[in-house]
Amino acid sequence: MRMTVNPAPGLCAALRDDLTGAGYRAAELRAAWGAEADEAIGRGIAGPALAALGERRDPLATLARMLFLGRACAASDVSRALPRLGAVGLVGLGLAAQRGDTLEPAALVRPQEISDGLGDGQWWIASDLDELALGGALPTDHVLGVGGASLTLAGLQLTSPAGPVLDVGTGCGIQALRARRVAGRAVATDVSHRALAFTRLNAQLNDVGDIEVRHGNLFDPVAGEQFDRVVSNPPFVITPRVAGVPEYEYRDGGLAGDALVARVVSGVGAVLAPRGVAQLLGNWEYGADGDGLERVRGWVAASPVPLDAWVVERERLDPLAYAELWVRDGGTVPGTAEYDRLITAWLADFADRGVTGIGFGYVLLRRPAAGTPTLARYERATQPVAGALGAHLTAALAAWDRIAAMDDVALAATVLTVATDVSEARHHTPGEEHPRVIELRQGGGFARTVPVDPALAALVGACDGDLPLGTLIDAVAELMEVDAGALRADLLPRVRELVFTGFLGLPG
Template sequence: MRTLKTRRVTAVSDTPAPVPDQTLSARLAADLDAADLRSEPLRRLWGEEADDALARGMREPILRATAGDQGVLATLGRLFVLGMPQPTASVSAALPRLGLDGLVALGLARQEGDVAVPTALLRPQSFVDAEGMGEWWIASDLDETALDGALPPDHVLGVGGASRTLAEIVMPVEVDRALDLGTGCGIQALLVSRHAGAVVATDISARALAYAELNAQLNGVSNIEFRLGSMFEPVAGEAFDLIISNPPFVITPRVEGVPEYEYRDGGLVGDALVEQFVRAAPRFLTVGGAAQLLGNWESRGGQAELARRAGLDRLSSWVPDDLDLWVVQREELTPLGYAELWIRDGGTTPRDAAFTPLLTAWLDDFAQRGVTGVGFGYILIRRPSAAAPLRRLERVTQPVSNVGGALRAGLAAHDLLASGLPTTLVTASDVTEARHLLPGSDDPSIIELRQGGGFARTVSVDPALAAFVGACDGELTVMQIAAALSDLFEVPFPALWADLEPRIRALVIDGFLAPAASA
């Protein structure tokens, strides 16, 4: 078996990695709790507009809002959330249990005279899952705003857009063992720990693992084991019920002068890292176990539509036919759009002299492989226990919500349909119907079923299928409804059922219809 490796980069950060310590972390957590360093109190302190501005990289509004405020929350907000030096006296007063010495010992600050200089960010991060609402404290490296410049290659990212996306798509299922591969700051491991007996969190970066372990300590989570290593090497010979990963999937030119960031670059050419992950993951799944990840995949050559399809087909070819595969492509960028996105992500803008050489390197790299577009989305692989494998490759560009719940329900529906349609169906509570009529016409030219949650799908249906869905109230059986429609539309039952049955199955998979409670 070819060994799966990602690149190793020599650390170049000016600040040391944190030093997890259970006792000191508990003291810091107690101080943060006493100070009420939470999202809502901070938002009230400096105002919604200033809070929203920080998300766009502007800290000046917060500084103006807290100018002259030497209170505990304002001090810790500037120190930890903005990453700005604060007077040692104020920091010591704000952390009475830990003290400035303890903060330095954890590797989260250093003392320069009468000033405490933060060496990391520590921000509250709220979440919502099946068990309710909660909030973590998440430490990570100083960002571009705090550094006032580009990120170092060994940067450990905090909770960003990709982290939130992965958290939303992970299926909310109770499992015995879970694996978070490429844990970074550890946010996914923390979230999964709420519905897993044990979690293994791995990363190639010792710096990232230090942050992840510290974050587990800060939040009182004890069922996570941290292991250093590349890809699946740290878990050789083991199997998991759930594997999640936000791998370093960004496609980056392998040429001199292009920065390689550990948190996003896997060190391989093109989309090879995603390919290796997808090919390897099934060997580490239990029967019924699933792997979920975010990824990029290239579309190469040909006309635009054929090339886009080829990208999904390339991905599908990496997964054996006896496994479930559900791919949801959320967007596709041109080579130019993709290059600009990730060059800017590293802190380089078109005003910088380095921008054009980097752009040239990216475009040349894509041209060598004939890349016409780069898809981004969600990949779910499952080792089925009984049902025939599900193979679903689709593009979903509309806003979505509760994707993890929708994926779980879709797999459950697929398994259920393996033994035939349920006797009785009900229409999901979030489904509505829209009819479009030409002026003066009594009959609709278009009938659509619209889904309010999950993938928010819109499906065009004909009058017969619309009538079927409208009659699914849990009282009449599927066959009773179909027989009545056969009479109503004056169509022989065998012909009507042959037409309706596969489309009813699709609506069950998509969550428009569900088995009645008594079915």
């Protein structure tokens, strides 16, 4: 059922107090239904969790059924679980409807753990009933809750303090909530009035301060304004433009192919203040037009405002895998005629346009203070990454600015230190004295593995914060009996790369 979401501050405060009092948190829910049921929920199966709750009618169990699993409950049980808000208050928020003695959920409110460079925390996130609660396909105006992509982007957000932040295509407001951890002001835009109502409700529910919401498409609601940060999990999913294929507001921007992401990339510079940073997720196509990352490079070049760019492709799917991913995402069941029809439509669209693959990744863009870009990095990093990357990206940008301002003489005079998460691996053929391969491995950040030669390995090993880089290179040259000038010319560019990627640290 659809009810109007009402983000009334007093009702939100009462709900917050009641959820706190009931211990309605992620860890407590996992303990209530167990690891196996928790894994089943992640696969869209509610039965094991409901079975584990059994006949329990305590506040945590009632809220778990009602607000997490989307099951109707007795109104009297809900009122006992929410003593301040009551069943009437939950209806007043637009999160439930009363039918006689029964309260039927109209939305979900789920606890969400967060962890980033600013520390650990937890929110409650309200959103529309999902396929777990509905038991079928989603309506096209569905307001999505917290998914893997939104958590990824929240973890990517820079951790340094910021002025005003813009969240484009806010959905339930998760990115705006994350932005308020570092910014005094956040503006959230969306084409969905319902999404904006959920954003306001979630801001009130989590007591993060005001989030200003504006209705409209992409940057239209903020034309003429500038922001220190722009964050967007845009509706980037590539959807066939043919009759009968559902167009979900939360994931479909209404444009063909990857044109929506292209529009965001080429247009965001206009709303960035000098030194402002934009971060977004996106898809880009491979095919007749060539390499997907080169497509993104072209979008950046098309920006009227010159931009620094750091683009990381994390995954590449073939057309069939991509189609299966998003048809299932809409709640269509594999093996049905409707599933086959939609898959066929997706594959026909890709074939007609000569698309052979679809990349997914992270896009970081920055408006240089002086107007001249210095960073143009387009890379593939498909290795597993543990934890949020926001602090790493923040440090990498700061390191880039410092290292780019140094010529080789200044760099050689700098004292560097090896990051604490870096280790070295040497691979030997049995019986050989010298290693065939030497690798530097990063425990944090993008968990990079970098092959190095003996000279660079020796230099990195000697970077203990004591002697300048030039002195160390001279010592390595003497030890290896090679020309010091030639070794400097070889090593310094690679040292710059190691500083940017976090293997080596600058002083201070």
